Amino acid sequence: MITFGEGNLRIPRFGKPVYIVAGGMTDFRKTYPEKATEELAAEALNMASLENDLKVSMPEFKRLVNFCVYSQFADHFGDQLLAAARVHDALGFDPLGNFEVKTGGATGGHAVLAGAMAVASGYADVVPVVGWERMDEVSTRQGNSYIASAACKNFESELGWMYASYYALMAQRYLYENQVPRETLAKITVKNHRYACSSPFSQNPMKLTEQEVLENKMVSDPLSFLECCLMSTGAAALVLADEAMAFKLTDRPVRLAAICSGTHTLRTADRRPMAVLRLPHEPENLYRDRKWDWPGFSAFLATRMAAYLAYQMAGIGNPLEELDLLETHDAFTISDIQTYEDIGLRPYGRGREFIESGEAYLGGKLPTNLSGGLLGAMHAVGATGIFQIVEVLWQLQDKWAKFHADPKMWERFGKVMPGDIENLQVPNARRGAAISHAGTGSHVTMAILERA
Amino acid sequence: MSVELVAPGCEVLNLSPLVIENVKDYFHVHTYGGLTRFFEGLRASRLLGTRCTNRACEEHRIWLPPRAYCPDCLRPMEWVEAPQRGEIFTHTTVEYPGSNFKLSTPCPLISVSLEGVCTKMMSYLKDGRPEIGMKIRAWFRTENPTHTILDLAWVPA
Numbered sequence: 001m002i003t004f005g006e007g008n009l010r011i012p013r014f015g016k017p018v019y020i021v022a023g024g025m026t027d028f029r030k031t032y033p034e035k036a037t038e039e040l041a042a043e044a045l046n047m048a049s050l051e052n053d054l055k056v057s058m059p060e061f062k063r064l065v066n067f068c069v070y071s072q073f074a075d076h077f078g079d080q081l082l083a084a085a086r087v088h089d090a091l092g093f094d095p096l097g098n099f100e101v102k103t104g105g106a107t108g109g110h111a112v113l114a115g116a117m118a119v120a121s122g123y124a125d126v127v128p129v130v131g132w133e134r135m136d137e138v139s140t141r142q143g144n145s146y147i148a149s150a151a152c153k154n155f156e157s158e159l160g161w162m163y164a165s166y167y168a169l170m171a172q173r174y175l176y177e178n179q180v181p182r183e184t185l186a187k188i189t190v191k192n193h194r195y196a197c198s199s200p201f202s203q204n205p206m207k208l209t210e211q212e213v214l215e216n217k218m219v220s221d222p223l224s225f226l227e228c229c230l231m232s233t234g235a236a237a238l239v240l241a242d243e244a245m246a247f248k249l250t251d252r253p254v255r256l257a258a259i260c261s262g263t264h265t266l267r268t269a270d271r272r273p274m275a276v277l278r279l280p281h282e283p284e285n286l287y288r289d290r291k292w293d294w295p296g297f298s299a300f301l302a303t304r305m306a307a308y309l310a311y312q313m314a315g316i317g318n319p320l321e322e323l324d325l326l327e328t329h330d331a332f333t334i335s336d337i338q339t340y341e342d343i344g345l346r347p348y349g350r351g352r353e354f355i356e357s358g359e360a361y362l363g364g365k366l367p368t369n370l371s372g373g374l375l376g377a378m379h380a381v382g383a384t385g386i387f388q389i390v391e392v393l394w395q396l397q398d399k400w401a402k403f404h405a406d407p408k409m410w411e412r413f414g415k416v417m418p419g420d421i422e423n424l425q426v427p428n429a430r431r432g433a434a435i436s437h438a439g440t441g442s443h444v445t446m447a448i449l450e451r452a
Numbered sequence: 453m454s455v456e457l458v459a460p461g462c463e464v465l466n467l468s469p470l471v472i473e474n475v476k477d478y479f480h481v482h483t484y485g486g487l488t489r490f491f492e493g494l495r496a497s498r499l500l501g502t503r504c505t506n507r508a509c510e511e512h513r514i515w516l517p518p519r520a521y522c523p524d525c526l527r528p529m530e531w532v533e534a535p536q537r538g539e540i541f542t543h544t545t546v547e548y549p550g551s552n553f554k555l556s557t558p559c560p561l562i563s564v565s566l567e568g569v570c571t572k573m574m575s576y577l578k579d580g581r582p583e584i585g586m587k588i589r590a591w592f593r594t595e596n597p598t599h600t601i602l603d604l605a606w607v608p609a
């Protein structure tokens with residue numbers, strides 16, 4: 001589709017408001033042989049129901065649930081088809097209805113979207129959304145090959161069996177069209193690894209210097225190892241509810257003001273030039289003199305589409321002014337810069353300024369990936385989109401410290417809380433957003449959460 | 453009657469927590485369906501794309517990778533010869549591929565711009581160092597073909 005018809009850009013509406021009442025997660029590890037998949041899911045849901053100050057006991061909570069949504073990216077990894085049935089059984093939710101959502105890297109975001117649709121329509125009023133990925137039962141090379149089976153099998157997978165290389169094609173083009181110093185790209189991974197140091201859930205906390213990133217080995221030029229996301233094992237869970245149930249369950253629900261989805265062709269190759277889909281705050285003539293095709297290889301139409309809908313659904317005029325924190329799907333450094341542009345933090349071609357200006361840091365205008373992101377904290381694919389929303393939820397509930405800065409939480413995962421842990425609570429955070437992203441931008445959701 | 457184990461057991465990789473080997477020993481088949489002509493074409497040094505036959509359709513350029521149906525109007529497409537000379541739109545060099553990669557590394561991947569083609573297909577540069585804008589021509593693996601997209605590559609023009 002290169003032109004929009006009437007109906008294509010309709011702003012989604014919920015039939016009734018949707019709230020998030022609780023969140024939970026395991027820690028994330030490269031290998032997690034101590035726990036089976038359904039045990040990880042149970043731990044994430046346990047944290048959500050037992051440690052989020054809910055006003056009901058665990059047995060009471062379970063009696064209120066009426067539908068479940070599950071999120072796992074690839075049956076290949078766990079080698080268990082219908083893993084959701086095993087998890088649903090282990091969580092003791094039979095015979096309630098459930099389904100499992102699959103949209104690649106954006107599976108977590110779309111699972112939350114599916115749960116929100118159930119609540120917004122009145123089909124259900126208390127819906128746990130639980131996601132996981134078990135990526136530790138194959139070698140990293142085999143894992144990359146499995147992930148690349150999500151690319152086009154006829155025309156792409158054989159060309160590297162490696163998503164980092166498919167992203168690198170976009171990255172090389174982005175750098176050609178928009179000169180971005182490698183130092184700027186390094187800043188993104190230095191930042192996210194640093195924030196990962198203040199989270200007990202993180203797989204890969206590191207205090208890096210820009211120089212170390214610049215000297216790092218290339219996976220596929222221009223992307224180095226430290227600029228590529230992790231492969232993790234772990235789980236995350238959240239609980240959605242309608243207004244009546246939300247306030248019955250908690251005094252501090254957070255409203256899911258919007259969650260919207262966009263897509264684009266699975267093969268980057270097939271993205272034909274079209275007019276830029278402008279966001280509400282972008283002036284009409286902003287791209288009049290644009291030199292390069294759009295979206296080309298340097299923008300994600302799926303992200304732009306999700307943001308276009310989500311901002312209008314949530315009533316956001318200018319995201320940089322009206323959002324207090326952001327979680328992006330920082331699978332690669334350059335794709336993060338592309339995302340800043342797609343969601344309108346800067347016009348196309350100027351995404352680098354968002355990181356260079358300091359706005360992306362705590363204390364800046366829109367702190368981004370305080371969780372540590374996919375570069376520093378985790379990418380257990382089916383859990384990722386849920387993990388991001390849980391981190392935003394806790395920030396909006398002013399509970400960052402409860403879950404991150406309690407020495408007992410670190411001990412639970414066999415870690416010692418660092419003496420120099422940073423307080424990453426965004427003061428008085430009212431609104432946050434999270435972006436869940438698949439393929440080279442094949443599926444994307446943007447969720448906007450707002451303090452109720 | 454007594455039941456015996458007739459296949460090998462599983463190797464233990466770690467005793468506690470217990471981790472065992474889960475060996476796979478099978479193959480899939482892969483079905484090209486309506487795209488068969490494209491892969492047949494590669495063996496005959498022909499680069500075949502598809503084009504929409506619907507006059508009312510907005511897209512008249514060639515699709516490469518080809519498609520059986522036009523995504524804009526869902527009408528069947530016709531096979532046409534695509535240009536065998538073009539230029540590199542973007543590139544990367546694969547250093548650490550995933551398992552099952554059949555080419556030697558480092559391997560330059562490229563996206564190819566071709567006149568009259570509305571897509572920029574992914575491929576690889578068989579010889580030389582890739583650069584954006586570099587002129588290239590198609591190369592076909594007609595001897596020992598793999599019957600995959602690896603039978604098409606590009607070389608400096």
Ligand SMILES: [Zn+2]
Nearest residue numbers: 504509522525
């Ligand atoms: Zn057509």
